[in-house]
Amino acid sequence: MVAAAAPAPVFDYDIVVIGGGPGGSTAAALARQRQLRVLVIEKEKFPRFHIGESLLPMGNAILRESGVWPKIEAMGAVRKYGALFFSANGVAEKEIVFADGLVPGLDYTYQVERAHFDQLLLTHARELGAEVREETRATAADAIPGGFRIQLSGAEGERTVTAAFVLDASGRENLVKTAQQRTLDPSPFPKRFAVYSHFRGVRRPTGRAAGHTIAVRLDNGWFWVIPITPEITSVGLVTTAEAIRRAGARPEEVFAQAVAASSKLRELMDGTTAIMPYHITNDYSYFRRELGTDRLLRVGDAGGFFDPIFSSGVYMTISGAKLAVELVSRALAEKRGLTSAELSRYTHTVKGHAGTFQKLIAAFYDNDSFAVFMSSGKRWGIEKAIVSVVGGHARQTWPMWWRFKVFLAVCWLQRRGVHVAPPVDYQTSVLNPHRALPAA
Numbered sequence: 001m002v003a004a005a006a007p008a009p010v011f012d013y014d015i016v017v018i019g020g021g022p023g024g025s026t027a028a029a030l031a032r033q034r035q036l037r038v039l040v041i042e043k044e045k046f047p048r049f050h051i052g053e054s055l056l057p058m059g060n061a062i063l064r065e066s067g068v069w070p071k072i073e074a075m076g077a078v079r080k081y082g083a084l085f086f087s088a089n090g091v092a093e094k095e096i097v098f099a100d101g102l103v104p105g106l107d108y109t110y111q112v113e114r115a116h117f118d119q120l121l122l123t124h125a126r127e128l129g130a131e132v133r134e135e136t137r138a139t140a141a142d143a144i145p146g147g148f149r150i151q152l153s154g155a156e157g158e159r160t161v162t163a164a165f166v167l168d169a170s171g172r173e174n175l176v177k178t179a180q181q182r183t184l185d186p187s188p189f190p191k192r193f194a195v196y197s198h199f200r201g202v203r204r205p206t207g208r209a210a211g212h213t214i215a216v217r218l219d220n221g222w223f224w225v226i227p228i229t230p231e232i233t234s235v236g237l238v239t240t241a242e243a244i245r246r247a248g249a250r251p252e253e254v255f256a257q258a259v260a261a262s263s264k265l266r267e268l269m270d271g272t273t274a275i276m277p278y279h280i281t282n283d284y285s286y287f288r289r290e291l292g293t294d295r296l297l298r299v300g301d302a303g304g305f306f307d308p309i310f311s312s313g314v315y316m317t318i319s320g321a322k323l324a325v326e327l328v329s330r331a332l333a334e335k336r337g338l339t340s341a342e343l344s345r346y347t348h349t350v351k352g353h354a355g356t357f358q359k360l361i362a363a364f365y366d367n368d369s370f371a372v373f374m375s376s377g378k379r380w381g382i383e384k385a386i387v388s389v390v391g392g393h394a395r396q397t398w399p400m401w402w403r404f405k406v407f408l409a410v411c412w413l414q415r416r417g418v419h420v421a422p423p424v425d426y427q428t429s430v431l432n433p434h435r436a437l438p439a440a
């Protein structure tokens, strides 16, 4: 006699998504397109402020696939065709135009006010049939046979739900406790610090460059200048926690002093007003060693994030969401958990993309490599490949791979004193204690 197979456990949902940011809502939308039963848990009431306002064109295809792209195009957001990089005195200047990249089809994207953008994405997931609970916090996720039990706390009190899979897209806070949560990869970067606000009256370039992200490089840090509406611009200073400590002033004061010390920033910022209190984000670089188990995947910042300089965060979280949903929906169809091969594919893909950005980020922060980045070498399409990486093409296809390697090799030569590119003069910077401030 053949023993009857144990009945498959019955769960409330196929997938519980923790966090309704771009990673969580994109995962929910893609899962609903596959008819999966999805619950999204979000602790805040949207719209809510969030930093991370500059998108990358490489993400457009995923937003198209989730069906939300036409709604984004209709939002009236600022179109972003590229980026401008300056030294603090404005003498060194480089424009990146996405359409000039090696990879076709990455011509433009948008700068967004995240409060509206995130709400649009979450509403889209809801419209596709995802159950969305705002003002509800996931307080625990415990593995049970064949799935997860998730504890929720919200206006409706305490509640427990079960699901075959959890996608943890809870961002940097990453509150859900699991055994693996705290094990991090060794950080490739020092502890950095960002202080930022929204401003009115920031001067903008004209024409297509009006929607560019502007990055102004100081001696020991940089500013972002991101036009998020026709009137409002997001401006932030990034430096090391150590530089802020040495400056011995409040972060807002260091921000103002750094603007005053840079002729490029004065040109952009003179006469502007902050329209909200300054925000501070400290020590934001990390990557978790494990990005999941057989029933849980960490998506986006819940898995890791390196640095805002190349605006990779939203792209990384939505591309992680896409891959996570593809793997989970296949496992659901085959009534099983994720295999170790699937888990390592997820981890390698996410960390592989992060690794490309990591190398470009490291080059940006190194003065010699930054000089190479700022110079215009037209040979062999190297610059075109860098433009495509800046547009978000972090996948190392062969034509991209060897050109990126050559770029890194040239940076290496420059660091060793072979002057391939002219050095960049960073001008006086309050972040460099060895150089004097200009007279007021």
Ligand SMILES: Cc1cc2nc3c(=O)[nH]c(=O)nc-3n(C[C@H](O)[C@H](O)[C@H](O)COP(=O)(O)OP(=O)(O)OC[C@H]3O[C@@H](n4cnc5c(N)ncnc54)[C@H](O)[C@@H]3O)c2cc1C
Pocket (backbone or CB within 6 Å): 018, 019, 020, 021, 022, 023, 024, 041, 042, 043, 044, 050, 051, 052, 053, 054, 055, 056, 136, 137, 138, 139, 169, 170, 171, 172, 173, 174, 175, 176, 194, 236, 281, 284, 299, 300, 301, 302, 305, 307, 308, 311, 312, 313, 314, 315, 317
């Ligand atoms: C200073 C700075 C500047 C940046 N600039 C850029 C940029 O210009 N462009 C860019 O692409 N990226 C940028 N980023 C990165 C970007 O902000 C993130 O990578 C992106 O928001 C990640 O999206 P996510 O969906 O993974 O997480 P999030 O957007 O953080 O969403 C997570 C959601 O989960 C919710 N949540 C958390 N815990 C729980 C819980 N226990 N229960 C229920 N809900 C929960 C939160 O409320 C939140 O809404 C920047 C980051 C920093 C630090």
